[in-house]
Amino acid sequence: MDVVSFLLPLGYAAIIVLVTWAIARVASTLVGRILRQSRPLLAAQIRRSVWLLIWLIGLVTAIEEVGVPSDILLLIVALFGVGVILTIREALENAGAKYFADVFIPFKVGDSIRVQGHSGKVIEINSMSTILLGDDNTLVSVPNTVLMREAVVNTTPQAWKEVIIPITIRNDIDLPAFESAVLKSVNKLKPSLDSRFPPVMTMRSKGPQSTELSLSIMVSRPEQRDAITAEVNKRVAELVESMSKAKKQGNAADRSPAGPA
Amino acid sequence: MDPLRLCVNTQTPLVRFRETGTAKKKKAPPETTNLSDLTDGVDYTFSPGGVTRMVFPLVRRMIREGTLRDAHWVALNPTGPDTVRAGGLTLHSVHLPKDRLKSYGIVKETLWGAAHRTVQDTPPDEDVFWTDDFSEYAYYNRLTAEVIGELDQRYDFDLFYIHDFQQLPMGQMLGPLKPKIYRWHIPFEQSAIPDHWKELLTTYFDSYDVIVVSAGRYREALKSFGYSGKVRKIYPYVDPRAYSRPPRRERAAVRRRLGLREDDDVVLVVARMDPMKGQDRAIRAFAGLASRYPRLRLVLVGNGSFSSSKGGLGLSKGSRWREELEGLARRLSVGNRVVFAGHVPQRELDALYETCRFTVLPSIEEGFGLVVVEGWLHSKAALVTERAGIAELVAEGKNGLLIDPDRPEEMGEAMRLLLDDEERARQIGGRGYETSKQCSLDAGVRAETEMITHLVGR
Incomplete structure (x- = not known):
């Protein structure tokens, strides 16, 4: 009997995870279809957000089902998150800026840009910075946060x-x-x-x-x-x-x- | 430098396989056919031209010298087995479906025609890059890129060496991660390229680390065109040891086979059957001299290209052109004095070089003109079109005579000069032999190795 009462919530939780997986997949596909005529990167971000939200709700529900109070769990996650944010604040800012830059900044690898007095060809965009190859063959690393704050001039013809x-x-x-x-x-x-x-x-x-x-x-x-x-x-x-x-x-x-x- | 793994890509395959040969029966993978198990002339033949004369000896030499560990060669070969081992070299066939071959052929002929200025009936605003045919051209190149990509997963190449204008999109399709050299073999004149092609061609050119051209003027033209990357000029080259001097008996046999008398004077044109090669110009010039030199014969060696062959793209350009030339010779009353020899084996070609008084390269446009070097290796004087890449190696009257293919009477005059002054022709041929050393395999391997070492950086 004890075994059954132990296993039953686990079974429910597993079913919730499965259902969450299915809903996330269907929702993601639906959102993709609805937004297929909008800007591709924006559509991808919205799909990702919807997918993430469904999984978050599903996982919290599943955890509650096995008897772990979700408010305590959320508190621990939140405290852990605050700690991480304080520790790697700059890195996160850059990564966040990269996330938004994908959508809103009008340049790509191969373009020539000018920003904060630096100019050159974009040879890499990573999660921390954007690397420019300067006209004098120097490498310039521009933090992604700078790209969000400053005016970026794309000098690529056309x-x-x-x-x-x-x-x-x-x-x-x-x-x-x-x-x-x-x-x-x-x-x-x-x-x-x-x-x-x-x-x-x-x-x-x-x-x-x-x-x-x-x-x-x-x-x-x-x-x-x-x-x-x-x-x-x-x-x-x-x-x-x-x-x-x-x-x-x-x-x-x-x-x-x-x-x- | 550690030995490198090289992937070569050409449109024309090194060997063409006969539909009925043993190789076809062995096609089913994963069995790999070995070239040494097959018979040259029965199961396969080496493709005439640059792939056999130049690229193959280069790869073999670099393997022998330890520059390369091994090499893989990917080429369009609709009738070839998937994989063929040839020493340290492995040949891989790209099988383009027949229904796509035609469209691919149309695009490649358009690009080729523009570069050689032979396309005269194309409206100036027609843009081949927006046609359905171009989608098939992209299909062929992507298919090739997929084959190379799979091989790269398996063998982890250090370098890609892409040849031929037909493969131009490969650099962009293979991605930026590994060094890529591109060899542009055909002429490159900025004025021949339609303005509206510039952007796409530049995109493709920019995807390579180095572009190799066959003459200094193409290098300058490429820079003027807007390409800002590295350009190297490396003269095409041949291995002098691949050429022989057949004895009198063999030369006589070739003469007999082609219906030439012992005392006939032979003017030799070696070129595939193609309007761009200007054989019609040579026939016109020859016709102007025919009555003055009753024993003079014009011998045209060569047939269609890979594109014209049944095992290739099946385009009928070669046979059509030959019919036109035969008609022209008849109309000019020299039909019985112009000999169409077709493709001849190397030994017979050597015999013809030895037999002839001089060679003529009458092309309207010509990327380089290796046949001039072949004639020089036999110490024969050459009349060389001023529109060939090799023209920059010809010092007028010293090692050859430059001709304008649009002026047959001038070409005839140059022929007369060499026919009337045998000693001068001999001296010019001798100096040509010295010039040929700039186009030797040794010189080519040195230049290529230096370039590759510099590029790969190890």
Whole structure:
């Protein structure tokens, strides 16, 4: 009997964790779909926040279920958090600034910028600082907090035109075919894009499950930037969806007895 | 320096495989075919041109000298086995699906035509980079990048060496983490590149650590174009030991096979069948001399490129051009004095070099012109188009004669000069032999090793 009363809450907690996992996944996908026409980095941040919030609620509920008072737990976490913040305040400021910089600061690796009297080409953006290669071959490290406080001038020619669309695809999608399909689709938007800059896809990283890509396009008129970004996002999302679906159907056909040998 | 692991990438494969050869039957992975188990001429043939003459000897020499530990060579090879071992070198085939080959071919011909100024009927505002065909060109390059990426996971290369304009996007696709050299083999003149191509080409160029070109003027043009990275000029090179002087008996046999009499004077053009190679100019110049020199024969060696071959892209450019040239020769009443030799094995080519009075490179545009060096290695004088990279090595009247391919009468005059003054032709050929040392494998390996050592930094 004691064993049952001990195991039962654990079982409930496990179920809560499972349900939380499912809700977080569905919510994240839904938010992604709803926001697929908005700015990609902003959409990614909102998805991440929703995911985090659901997990936080789920975990606190699960912990309460096993009998640990959540208020004490939250107090301990809060005190620990305050301690960490006081200890590594500057690092956190920089990391936080990097987090916001991803969304709001209009430059990327490869751009030339000027900030606080320093100028150079951005060769790295890490969680603490942004590294510039100066015109005289010197390296300048600019703390990310400075980028949030100070005016940053992006001196890259045509910088205002460039829109970078981050894309994630599963590794079972044929990357060359996907890239080819994306280019074909985006090429149709040529009248709204700067014809001197055809779209270029770049692979940012390849993990065991998925590949991070970015698609660079150049809009021809600044007022169309958001509309074009939304349209490209929509087209890319549709392609990811249709190729994923085709892949799943292909796999299902391969598994079925009537499928190809 | 520790021996390096190199990955070479070209469009043209080192060897072309016959559809019916043993290699095809052995295609199923993971079995790796060994080139030594196959028969040259039956299962495969070495691709003519730079990959066999230049890149292959370079890689072999660098492995032998310990600069390289081993090398992997990735190339488009629709009919090739997945992997072929060739000594310290492993060849990997990229299999581009047939339905995508055509579009890829269209883009590459457009880029090539622009660089060689042979595209005359393309509207100036047509932008190949926005077409569906270009998406297939990107497909081919991404497919190649995927193959190289997988190999890199397995072998952890120290360096990528990308050749040919067809592979230009590779630098951007392979990412910034490892050193990448790009060799631009074809002509590069800023005025030949449409303005609206500049931005994308610059993006691609900028993704390499070093760009190697074949002549000083291409280096200057690349800088004027806006490329601010490192550019090296390394003259293309051949291994002089790969060339021989066949005895009289063999030379006579080749003459007989091609229908040439013992006392015929031969003017030799060695070039693949392509309008850019300007064989039509040579035929026109030759026709102007034909009545004055009744024993003079023009021999055209070469057939289509990898792109024209059935095992390659299957474009019919080579055979179309040959038909045009045959028609031209007939119209100019020299049909029976122009010999179309097609592709000939190296030994026969050596015999023809030995047999000829001089060689002609009549190209409209030419990245470099290694065939001039081949003629020089046989101490033969050369008429060289002023639009070839090698023209900067020709001192007028000393080691060759420069010609304008658009002026056949001047070309004919230069031919007459060498035909009438045999001693002068011999002296020019002798000095050409000395010049050829600048384009020897030894010189090339020195320059390439120095560049690679500097780039990899160990």
